[in-house]
Amino acid sequence: MTTFAKSLRWLHVNLFAKPFDTGLTLIVLPLLAWVLWGFLDWAIMLADWSVVLSSIKVLMTGLFPVEKLWLVWIALCLIAGLTGLASSTTMPFGRNALLAALALVALSLIAAAWFDTISAQTALVVASFFAVWAAGSRSETLRANLTGIAFGVLITVLLVLSPAGPSTWGGLLLSIVLTLTAALLTIPLGVLLAFGRQSRIASLRALCTGYIEVMRSVPLILVVYCIWVAFPLVAPQFPLPDVVRGLIGFTLFYSAYAAEFIRSGLQSVAKGQTEAAESLGLSDMDTKRIVILPQALRVAVPGLVGNILDIFNYAPLVFIIGLTDFLRAGQMILANPENSGRTYEIYVFLFLVYFAVGSVITFQARRLERKLAQGARK
Amino acid sequence: MSAFTPYNLRRLKRAASQIVVLGIALALLALLGNSVRQGFAARGVDFSFDFLQAPAGFEISEGVTLTADGLTAYASSMTNLQALGAGLANTVKVALVAIVLSTIVGVAMGVCRLSTNWLVRALAFGLTEFLRNTPLLIQLTFWYVAVVLQLPGIKEAPQVLGAIISQQGLWLPKPTVTGGTGLLIAAMALIPLGLLPIKAAEGRRRGLGVAVGVILGLAFLLGLRLGVDLPEAGRFRASGGMAVSPEYAALLIAITVNSAAYISEIVRGAIEALPRGQWEAADAIGLSRRHVLGDVVLPQVFRVVMPSFGNQYISLAKNTSLGIAIGYPDLFNVYGTVSNQTGRSLEGVLLAMGIYLGLSWLISLAVNLVNRRMKIPGAR
Known part of the structure; x- marks a missing residue:
């Protein structure tokens, strides 16, 4: 069949199969074209994107002191490396990835030369992502210790950023740091809660079940606000910065969700596994740690990655405790009378970045799910 | 026989751990309670819910609350408890309408995800992905700042089917009833009875329909008249009709659209999980796609x-x-x-948590009821 005949066939099957489908196509297609045309016309001809470029520093880092921005670049390289390592667990670094790496590094260098607000360090961040991805694909040891490495990297990131003071953290940087930290902290807490909910000790079971159910029934914004308000009241001797108090709220809230994902993993482990481990003489603790948990986490991982997306998507709620995350930074820029007419430009940029990050997380979660399902198939 | 058999020992161990866990939990609670008490003492106040009876003294832009004469619009002279009641009423007002609307939109989007038309399928997929991969908060502020607040002012606002759509809010035509209201309510009250999925309801449903018709006819003869109260645009706001604030409109749209994306994903998953045989059997007996979906697939979904x-x-x-x-x-x-006004954030948070907990439990209770009603007896 020629290409032309093939495409005609595709059109017939997918767009004009039946009178009803034809009608739908004839309505939807012009409508879609009109919307797209209108958007592109605005984006290219009318929109003034200079507002995004001129406020990129505030959008990305909030009030972070300018003279200490190099700390942010180090933190970004570390985070990019961590992301690269995470990518290597689902995708081996191949020739296409190498080409993409070269192209992206070149592109960011060109962009840096073109716009004076984008610096050449961007290329460094991109390069570290691909470098660690490549390294992770080669080394089994790196991939196997992802969780440990993640904790290490995250602590380093927090230490690197701390000289500027947590109150200056803002923008996308704050959203990402908050998401990563909360997501990692919810895993150990979630494991404890999940085991607690299945414990043979009735009082422990009741406590954990109660905690999980209450956390899942109240809004996140209430929990975050409550922790923020209550902390100085309960422990006035430990004045914690707002960021840390917000982080505690997010962690307490999302560990209940993490616990439920891990519990569904625990339930999927066959009973024979526990019995076999016990008959080998493993202690209760060792049975859980060596036999049950690794198998349970395998099932729970896609859900836990989805949990990261949830945390990232709800990170803008920190506006309630006065923090300036990515969305809030955008709103602050719009609050400036100079930029009052640039509402759509800023919002389109915010949406694009949020969607890009969200899609990457979703994509990874799906790949992980498929990969883990493959391993479990008998 | 020794008292320390392995079985007894294990029981002893378990009882001991019960006591230890309870002890730790109580100790933590006591520690927390004590530091809260000290915190309160340091500020010279004590833990109490008395502030709920104090006059609120602040305005709320919309909302009804419970007073001695039933549900009335909230006023700043009312108590803090009544203010919270108005807040709860506003929450319920958004949640209920959004649940109904997002279910309808979500199911439609879920069906679109599996349309035979590639364009519709791709569009529905792109839309759900976008809505699920961006924060709800930016969607909400976008609807408010970039859509609702960009509508024309009340003077230039267009009128669509009698509704005024403007920056200052929406005014919808309101149906009005004059005369014979009691009979109308009686007829309306009968309708839900007919919707209950009770076995052998067909005959009863027809009887109900006749009864409703007779009551309505009677009411009409007795002077029942249905009318429409059309809103009229004024200088700063419209009068008459049903007023919807811009905030309510934006919140409702944002939550409905966002939630519809998640519901469409649930529906799509359920449709795909249905055994292929159901589709094939329905096709084999020559049902059109509309009937396959409406009569075979969706009822099972x-x-x-x-x-x-x-x-x-x-x-x-x-x-x-x-x-x-x-x-x-x-x-x-x-x-x-x-x-903020009373400084009673801790007492307030306990109250608010309790209310949200109750709300969540009510919803899951209602869903469980519906779920039990829908199950075919004996089916897995």
């Missing part, structure tokens, strides 16, 4: 999706608390104001 819908409804109800970002006076927003 609704039987399995209710629990997932329930979870989504609970998260929708919780999401109404984001209204504070655009100044919608929901429960959380009013709680924030009350706690």
